[in-house]
Amino acid sequence: MLTTLLLAALLATGTPDKNDLKTPYEKGNKNQTATYDEAIDWYTKLDSAYDEVKMVPYGITDSGRPLHLVIVSTDKDFDPQSIKKKDKRILLIQNGIHPGEPEGIDATMLLTRDYLQNKKLRKQLDNVVLAIIPVYNIGGALNRNSHTRTNQEGPESYGFRGNARNFDLNRDYLKTDSRNAQTFHQIYREWDPDVFMDNHTSNGADYQHVMTLIPTQHNKLNQTLAGYLQGKMLPTLYEGMKKDKFPMVPYMNTIGETPEKGIIGFMETPRYATGYTALYNTIGFVPETHMLKPFDQRVQSTYKLMEHMISTVSRDAKEIGQLRAKAKQETLTQKTFALDWQLDTTKVDKIPFLGYAAKYKPSEVSGLERLYYDRKAPYSTNINYYNTFTPTVRVEKPVAYIIPQAWRQVIDRLKLNKVEMRQLKRDTTLTLDTYYITDYKTSPRAYEGHYLHSGTQVETRTMPRQFLKGDYVVYLNQEANRFLVEALEPQAVDSYFNWNFFDSILMQKEYFSSYVFEDLAAEILKKNPDLRKQLEARKKQDPEFAKNARAQLDFVYRNSPHYEPTHQMYPVGRLMKDVKLPL
Structure with a gap:
């Protein structure tokens, strides 16, 4: 009897049955999404069931719980450096940044299991390693409800957009206020993914499409990668989704109230996921399923898009690796960088669109005319797509930035991004370019914990300045070149200046009677x-x-010597010539 009980206990706690990995989504009526604990428990079982899977807890998030990374590697190699040496591509899939948009959480669980169990699908992982963040916004996932996504068709309950500190994490990549973002940078810079997917759900107009897509804005992406993205990768994805009866359309960033007047490509600055990853020459995608479609359709379309993404990356693995290497070298030697962009309305494409007729009727609330979409009146047409942006502000990169050590918040964020920095070994006077802030606008309302600046204007003065032992020298001959320019040049849309990290320079400290x-x-x-x-x-x-x-x-x-020279003086110096420094 005792032997039987011991055997039963061992079986109960042993390796999970590989055929017993149904997800919470499958166990329900396909209108449920896994909770955070259910997702982590499920991936724990997957890790135990397959030697090709490893789940790694990284740093703590604002919720007090760790951010996990699940690695799927068919040759059981879980070291990113070793994977790169084998010339394999890394696809990073992130889910639950907005936990009220959860189909990526469930679709990725299904997809991961299926790729491990299906020989044909598994073959695609011979040269592609999956790195999966099961749930990024853990605090939001724990804050579960069924009402905050007011217009969304399912699931029955879901998480909340804000994280444990009520940050929208998809505005926090460059500014990095949350511990979630700090840990993401650790994962991202360690794994250096070739392709990145951040799964979402879209609000907005009603239409027939289940899936819309935001790729990294091609004018902003390194042009070597942009040529491949526009000419080969996107056509493959669109064709595959159409064959699977999920015809895709670009994200519905409409010009007017309804799509008929056309849509505008999304210019994602580095506050956003794919805006940030573009700084390191990663091809990024934000799939946006349509909120008014049933949850099971949204899960299926997300699954299918990830399937086509893996297939495409597997097919083009060698080419993507070569193009990224070329793009990285080009960024390393690039001399000028764009800091801001504007839409070119003279360039327009026609794209196929499946819509519903937009109509108006009296509102039962206000009595005034209100918009509605008539699903009994579907139509097919071509609409205008404006997706060309031109730079409005450019800057020549310096040889190096000199950053006084006093600006600890900035230094810490550079370290999170693995920026190579050296420190002065003694006090030193340097003649270099220094910006003075001449104009800027400030948001009258708080935005993601800040009163964001915009429209920043600067005047450049070449002047001697005293720097202290321990101040930081950051040379721009490293992989983080573009990140450094967009973070440290005040005119860049998401610069540290515009995010208020240098606001103390804007207040005059001495006056006169x-x-x-x-x-x-x-x-x-x-x-x-x-x-x-x-x-x-x-x-x-x-x-x-x-x-x-x-x-x-x-x-x-x-205009006298009595006026303090540090008022509105941007403290980061720009060394334009290579000089010998005490390092």
């Missing part, structure tokens, strides 16, 4: 006739200025 400075100002003007001429010219041009004594004193003050 008018009645005391009057005599000193008069003396300054006597000794500087050119300044007197400038003052008089300003008074003639500006009647309000001419009536304001304090403003005139301030004009003299700002």
